[in-house]
Amino acid sequence: MATVQGRPMRADARRNYERLLNEAAAAFGEHGADASLEEIARRAGVGIGTLYRHFPDRFALMGEVFQTQVDELDATARTLATDDGRTPIGALAAWMRRYVDVSSTIRGVAATLMDEGLMVNCKTQLRETVELLAVRARESGELRADVAPEDVLRLTSAIAYAAEKASAKNPEDTEVADRLLGLALDGLRTRTA
Secondary structure, three states: OOEEEOOOOOOHHHHHHHHHHHHHHHHHHHHHOOOHHHHHHHHHOOOOOHHHHHHOOOHHHHHHHHHHHHHHHHHHHHHHHHHHEEEEOOOOOOHHHHHHHHHHHHOOOOHHOOOOHHHHHHHHHHHHHHHEEEEEEEHHHOOOOOOOOHHHHHHHHHHHHHHHHHHHOOOOOOOOHHHHHHHHHHHEEEOOO
């Protein structure tokens, strides 16, 4: 729960905070890390002063958006890990797809925050998140034994980057991420004779 100096937020302040985060994620996805803070506030239906009360600067807003996305990926992984309707490799594949989708919504934010302490914490959280799914898939025999969770994370990050660049050049080609994920998953799966 978000707080203001250790106290829980009032309901209206909490709504404003959540709208600002949602609109910031959308704006960063559309315009990158340089998205207009004034436009984010306008789209959230609040004044710029409200934005600055919640987030003292651009980096604070970007950091919170990024952390929120990482937390969502973590929650998704935990849900997928307990989904009896999916195979372990299917759960890993679904998480990789979600990661690619989330990456496109916060384009440029990660690069801008690269040197911030938050990035170190988020990377650790993402490694632990993917490990939950990768270890499960490996133990089931579906994921190659030589694939480390870090390999899955790097590969998925590379696919997200490549898909973003490809869609910027050709917006009509909306299947780049799916094609690349399919190729990657074929390489990650255990080979059977």
